[in-house]
Amino acid sequence: MTKTKVGIIFGGKSAEHEVSLQSAKNIVEAMDRHKYDIVLIGIDKEGKWHVNDPSSYLINADDPKQIKLNRSNENVAIVPGATRNQFIHQSTYDQLDQLDVVFPIVHGTLGEDGSLQGMLRLANLPFVGPSVIGSSVCMDKDVAKRLLKEAGINVAKGLSFTRAKKHKIDYAEAVEYLGTPMFIKPANQGSSVGVSKVSTKGEFDKAIEDAFLYDRKLIIEENLNGREIECSVLGNDEPKASKLGEILPQTDFYSYESKYIDEKGAELAIPADLSDEDTKRMQRVAVEAFEALQCEGMARVDFFLTEDGEIYVNEVNTLPGFTKISMYPKLWEISGLPYKDLINRLIELALERYQQERNLKSTV
Structure with missing residues (x-):
């Protein structure tokens, strides 16, 4: 069986660099090595791209507070417009093996704001997650909430x-x-x-x-007083919503450390203790928000559910965390889609969208 060659791009210059390293680690460990060949491309905090060996791409891999990218001596550049072998080694100009699909897991600025997605489109490479417009719109909370309001979805004032x-x-x-x-x-x-x-x-x-x-x-x-509920959404033209989870912060609010570093910073109620009616309402709104913001592939929709039953969308995250305490994969796990199968489905969706885009006319 011919394996699919998957490039995992991770790290980056953003404030979420270390989260991305944790996400990449979990994805690599979950991927079926009988089905996929993995090429690791780590971006350091200065923005340089490194081809990394799967056996040594992280330092302090098991410590979220000390985890670091192990910089290699193999730096790569990308060739926009190339139809094959879009990555080249900077030192030798040799071509990197052709990638079949890219799994970008660069959280935050320059990773999920449409920048990386635009570059991958110019390089003619299929990639996991929303494309340029969905990524950029969701990253800008101001713009996203204006569009959600236009779609009739409640957001905080x-x-x-x-x-x-x-x-x-x-x-x-x-x-x-x-x-x-x-x-x-x-x-x-x-x-x-x-x-x-x-x-x-x-x-x-x-x-x-x-x-x-x-x-x-x-x-x-x-400040909205309400329960913090999250829903994972998966799909392209026909997105589906997962079961719901609830964040029970042990601090004043659900901070960066609570999300990714301190496993005791918040309790996760999975599934959330909600009525069938509230569950269905929030799943419906999750899909509506996903579509209103032009998302594809995946996103995590974060809600507030107030005491009087009002639903407010707080944020739509297009490259949610894949760390061991992250909601996105956990919610699909309890919805009947194990981590390994979730990775498979995300890659299938990336290739499906790429094929649809290739079938579009580019000339008059």
């Missing part, structure tokens, strides 16, 4: 400001409109990076400065 409009940010006006506490977030970050929950002007001013360290645009949102 909020304000957005670019760095150029920073002088217009007024604490008193924010309090009047949103109340306290409120959340301040970089518009284009994930995994709670740069997010602050604030109740005083001092906290507010510091949180504004912190958020602008990570992005040129921020959003200020009301």
Whole structure:
């Protein structure tokens, strides 16, 4: 049987670099080696691409706080427009073996914001997850929530400001409109990076400065009191929703450390203790949000469910974590799709979309 050659691209310059390393590790360990040949391409924090050996691509692989990319001496570049052998070794200009499909698991900036997806499209390579528009729209929380509202989906009330409009940010006006506490977030970050929950002007001013360290645009949102529910969505033209899970944070809110480093930072109720009616409503909204934001392949939809039964979409994550405590694969596991089969299905969906795109006319 001819094996499918899968390139796994991981790491990256974003604040979620270490999360990506953990995700890559889990994906590599789960992949069927009888079905796939794996090519590992690690991106370091300076943005250089390394071809890595599967036996030694990580340092401190089992410690989420100390995990690091083991940089190789084999750096690669990509050739846009090539129809085959799109990667070449920088030192020798030799071609890397042809990849059949790419599994990009670069979380955050330059990984799930459409940048990497656009480059892979230019390189004529099929890849897992949403394409350019779905990735870029979902990464920008301001734009995503505007589109969700247009689709009739509830989102938290909020304000957005670019760095150029920073002088217009007024604490008193924010309090009047949103109340306290409120959340301040970089518009284009994930995994709670740069997010602050604030109740005083001092906290507010510091949180504004912190958020602008990570992005040129921020959003200020009301605090929604409700249960934190998550749903995994899988598919292209006919997406399906998984069973639901609930986040039970043990800290003030579900922080970066709670999500990816501290296994005791939050309890996960899988499946969530919900009525059949609420479960079906949220699964329906998850698929509606997935389609409204032009997603393909996969996404994780995060909700708030308030005491009066209102459903609010908080975020749609197009490259969700695949760490050992990540919700996306766990929810499919309890929905009857084991981790290994989930990887297979994601690759099938990538190849399916690629074939559809190849069949489109490119000339008049």
